[in-house]
Amino acid sequence: MKIRLDRVIKTFDTFRAVHGVSLDIESGQLVALLGPSGSGKTTILRMVAGLEYADGGHIYFGDQDATDIPVRDRGVGFVFQHYALFPHMTVAENIAFGMKVSKTKRSKPEIVTRVSELLRLVKLEGLGDRFPGQISGGQRQRVALARALSVDPKVLLLDEPFGALDANVRRDLRRWLREIHDELGITTLFVTHDQEEALDLADRVVILNEGRIVQEGTPAEVCRHPGSAFVMQFLGDVNTFPGVARDGFVFVSERATGIASTETGPVDVFVRPRDIIWQKDAGGIPVDIERILHRPDGLTVVGTTKDGVRVEFEIPEQVEPDLSRGAGIILRNPQVFPRGV
């Protein structure tokens, strides 16, 4: 099922939470809505689900205006961050619940068969008789997904489904979710404020800020070509060097960097920690090193430029840190934006 949002607006009292958002979600795609807290992700998801009305614009399911489709008939499965499992029902009963209340009537044996298929799909065979209080948080979210899938939804909506779980469990669950998505091919909209999760999981990432889409694309596109300072900063750790662009090049700490730019005037140069090369002598931007931190995959070096800009970058464990003055940094894969944009 293809979903299309056409200039969708949502206002709460006088506060506009969503400002004319247009978005196409192709059938079978897994799309992540990514943005900081309050950027409108959940509101958009709730409008797609039909739990909230848009005050402007349209949402289409296929060719049909969804406004005309009652929530029950939208064929939407929902999973929230906080396990909304019924604590007094077993895992199997929780999964069966949606089928029992669904308009599509199923016989008891059909429900039993479907529950065991779903338990197998979410890799929880043998746990059907447990109660939610007797399984882990990650397992509970898998039950929530099985319950959402039990009514064969045409669209799956997931709102920070792994938000309450610890990092390792999250990582496992999102790989697992991707596998299930590839197996079932259900159009899926996934809300997260975790950029790593979005980039790891989604076919397309839609980045929101203050109720507007600021960029969308495949994970590779948004990482390689961030369209603004906001996206660059939001997608991961970054060093920001104030500089000046003139005559086609950028100068940082009054040094020519060799970075080409069509801008003129004050700019900010953004560089990821892994893209800074530290070398002794020869031309780099001088940095005074303050601390070396040991990480599982190498060393993190923390220092300051002579303009007082804090710099953090990574070097391999094997490199013997040389703290003598005179070492400088070279900036690779920089993104340059006019200051304050």
Ligand SMILES: Nc1ncnc2c1ncn2[C@@H]1O[C@H](COP(=O)(O)OP(=O)(O)OP(=O)(O)O)[C@@H](O)[C@H]1O
């Ligand atoms: N029912 C409501 N009444 C008033 N304001 C609301 C309501 N729901 C959301 N908002 C406001 O709309 C804005 C967008 O909220 P929304 O929950 O969509 O953001 P979000 O990106 O999902 O944030 P989070 O990651 O914190 O869940 C916020 O400023 C929020 O306070």
